[in-house]
Amino acid sequence: MTIRLGRRQFLMGSSALAAAAAAGISPAFAQSALRLIFWGGQARADRTYAVTDLYEAAGNPGLEAEFLSWNDYWPKLATQTAGGTAPDIIQMDYRYIVEYATRNAIAPLDDVIGDLGEFDADQLEGGKVDGQLYGISLGANSVATLVNKAAFEAIGEAVPDNSWTYADLERLGEAFNSAGNGMRAFSDGSGTEPMLDNWLRQRGQALYTADNKLGFTADDMVEWFQMWDGFRQKGYIVDAETQALDTGAPESSMVAMKRAAMMPSNSNQLVIHQSINDDELTISSYPRIAPGVGGGHYRKPSMFFSVGGSTADREAAAAFINFFVTNPEAGAILGVERGIPCNAAVREAITPTLDEQSQIALNFVANLGDLVGALPPSPPAAAGEIDLNLLRVISQEVAFGARSPEDAGKAFVEDATAILARANA
Amino acid sequence: MTVHAADAAPQDAASGTSKWSRAWQSHAPGYLFLLPWFIGFFGLTIGPIISSFYLSFTDFDLLTSPDWVGFANYERMFTNDRTFATSMRVTFTFVLFSVPLKLAFALAIAILLNRGMKGLPLYRAVFYLPSLLGASVAIAILWRQIFAGDGLVNQFLSIFGIVGPSWISNPNYSLWTLIVLSVWQFGSPMIIFLAGLRQIPQDMYEAASLDGASKWRQFWKITLPLLTPVVFFNAIIQTIEAFKSFTPAFIISNGTGSPINSTLFYTLYLYNEAFSYFRMGYASALAWFLLLLIACFTAFSFLTSKYWVHYDD
Numbered sequence: 001m002t003i004r005l006g007r008r009q010f011l012m013g014s015s016a017l018a019a020a021a022a023a024g025i026s027p028a029f030a031q032s033a034l035r036l037i038f039w040g041g042q043a044r045a046d047r048t049y050a051v052t053d054l055y056e057a058a059g060n061p062g063l064e065a066e067f068l069s070w071n072d073y074w075p076k077l078a079t080q081t082a083g084g085t086a087p088d089i090i091q092m093d094y095r096y097i098v099e100y101a102t103r104n105a106i107a108p109l110d111d112v113i114g115d116l117g118e119f120d121a122d123q124l125e126g127g128k129v130d131g132q133l134y135g136i137s138l139g140a141n142s143v144a145t146l147v148n149k150a151a152f153e154a155i156g157e158a159v160p161d162n163s164w165t166y167a168d169l170e171r172l173g174e175a176f177n178s179a180g181n182g183m184r185a186f187s188d189g190s191g192t193e194p195m196l197d198n199w200l201r202q203r204g205q206a207l208y209t210a211d212n213k214l215g216f217t218a219d220d221m222v223e224w225f226q227m228w229d230g231f232r233q234k235g236y237i238v239d240a241e242t243q244a245l246d247t248g249a250p251e252s253s254m255v256a257m258k259r260a261a262m263m264p265s266n267s268n269q270l271v272i273h274q275s276i277n278d279d280e281l282t283i284s285s286y287p288r289i290a291p292g293v294g295g296g297h298y299r300k301p302s303m304f305f306s307v308g309g310s311t312a313d314r315e316a317a318a319a320f321i322n323f324f325v326t327n328p329e330a331g332a333i334l335g336v337e338r339g340i341p342c343n344a345a346v347r348e349a350i351t352p353t354l355d356e357q358s359q360i361a362l363n364f365v366a367n368l369g370d371l372v373g374a375l376p377p378s379p380p381a382a383a384g385e386i387d388l389n390l391l392r393v394i395s396q397e398v399a400f401g402a403r404s405p406e407d408a409g410k411a412f413v414e415d416a417t418a419i420l421a422r423a424n425a
Numbered sequence: 426m427t428v429h430a431a432d433a434a435p436q437d438a439a440s441g442t443s444k445w446s447r448a449w450q451s452h453a454p455g456y457l458f459l460l461p462w463f464i465g466f467f468g469l470t471i472g473p474i475i476s477s478f479y480l481s482f483t484d485f486d487l488l489t490s491p492d493w494v495g496f497a498n499y500e501r502m503f504t505n506d507r508t509f510a511t512s513m514r515v516t517f518t519f520v521l522f523s524v525p526l527k528l529a530f531a532l533a534i535a536i537l538l539n540r541g542m543k544g545l546p547l548y549r550a551v552f553y554l555p556s557l558l559g560a561s562v563a564i565a566i567l568w569r570q571i572f573a574g575d576g577l578v579n580q581f582l583s584i585f586g587i588v589g590p591s592w593i594s595n596p597n598y599s600l601w602t603l604i605v606l607s608v609w610q611f612g613s614p615m616i617i618f619l620a621g622l623r624q625i626p627q628d629m630y631e632a633a634s635l636d637g638a639s640k641w642r643q644f645w646k647i648t649l650p651l652l653t654p655v656v657f658f659n660a661i662i663q664t665i666e667a668f669k670s671f672t673p674a675f676i677i678s679n680g681t682g683s684p685i686n687s688t689l690f691y692t693l694y695l696y697n698e699a700f701s702y703f704r705m706g707y708a709s710a711l712a713w714f715l716l717l718l719i720a721c722f723t724a725f726s727f728l729t730s731k732y733w734v735h736y737d738d
Contacts, residue, residue: 071679071680074700074701075699075700078487078488078700078703079487079700081487081488082487082488082705099488099703100488103486103488103489104488104489105488240684241574241590241591241594241595242574242591242594243594244591244594244595244683244684245573245574245591245593245594247678247679247681247683248679249679382702384701384702385701385702388681388697388701389508389697389702392681392683393685393686396596396683396684396685397685400595400596400684400685402596402685
């Protein structure tokens, strides 16, 4: 039995459940069905439900699945976990996996996951915390520059390929400015954590070290803010007021609003951005700091499935996850919407069936070449706070002229160090 | 009923039980009907309030069981948290401007509507409508569109050749768009003012007119003094509402308080501490401080009320 819940049905269903519970009736499916929770949009939900249908049709226990938006997802999951009613199968993000694993809110999978076939080693590694497997990667992706192809055609410039550099960004900035159609070359990336990470990695540094410390100094951060401030003052990137309109939703992005021709994104998000854009989009790498310098990118697990820490039947939950990532039919339904499948057989089976945008994403991740460096350690606890509460705020302070880049760089390192020390004490 | 019970008491050997059972019989249906409310009140309001008081002295992170930390959360609030100070400033600015503006606006419209115009019920409904819609998600999203760089406000200004900023995403103006949104929801204080205005005896105005008092003077000498109990009530309710305001800021900045924390309301900061950074213990302490703050404000209003609120006795 598969049960689909939209928000309204969920409300009605949960009141019915509460009523049933109050009356001492235990619903029949409470015993057998696994509960699955994930974040995403309707497109992801349709694909996921098709797979749960498939799983059930093969004679397996049914699933009761629920999906929410990213913003609503984490409060809900945290509250359910606190209340001891966490779902059996939990979609997990790279950023939170350490926090959940170290608090036993998700369970280790090493002994229950079974045979994953020929599975990408770096993707398995990405799901480990302290040497134990806590999450199975649902797909590999990489950071990427989202490019509005039509905008480049309009001004007669070539779309950047994977060799492009920050110097090219300046050149393109001039080109877009002289075209004078109000579109800037790039969005403001100074507050985009993956862009900072990528830039540091190209310099042989890191955002975070394995022992939960910052992998760079205040001088590096000053240089980062100065670089973007230069871009901003020359009009290569959008101004502060415009950038602040971006709330993180795809439809408020600088590319969607036609304010910038390019912006930082992820390879798997090409599909989503294209679905709300009338201009043709593509992706290329993040800019290099100098020609030929690589090592900034890595194949990141886009998201995981984990098993809830209080789950009664870990084997049953793990069996579904195994099916989800190794079954070729399931793979054909899921496509690359969650990233490039990690199981080699699934990847080969689905490649010929993909549409053009999905092919671009797949080829991009497969052909990163010298851009790829080592997988960084999982981010420390409070990495989310440093991104949301510190990097975004301080980068806006610089953009609006409330702080100098010099001051901002020092303040960032000082505050981030304090946050890390408190969270990892 | 009570008389009967009292009469029965001396005669009945089992007087206590009888009295009780009679009283119970008469009140039971009432309590039974109140039961859903009691369950909600104790289970969903009082229970969580008490447990949050306990949690405010712990390091609860939602995922592991809480450990007692004494006053550490409260100490951090006042000694080592700049964001706390920022969010305080944002909320105080909001309360200080939105409440008086909203009340002034509500009173002005109420006086206009009180002049016995045609189609009064219709106008009253139309002016009340924003109060019903104001806290909704749809309006917050609409507000974004209206005050964005190429939104309605700037299109209007451009008629006069003024190039407006992007109100919603400029830290100098973003809080003001939320204050305007709050003032726009003047409906419920307006209805209450309207009811208050109806209570003022007309003969006072007639007498004042005969004595040659201007409309302006009548307003300051008759309307306002007699309306002070209503002003007092509205001020307290609206101040509490303003301190608790959350939804518009949450939707408009997508929970970030952006740009540069200029719309980081205290409640939004509290929410982020609890659910984005998993510091439920600290968030509980923040919540209790807010409760205390609102209580102080209300108590202060009551203490000063005897100097400016005129009751009709």
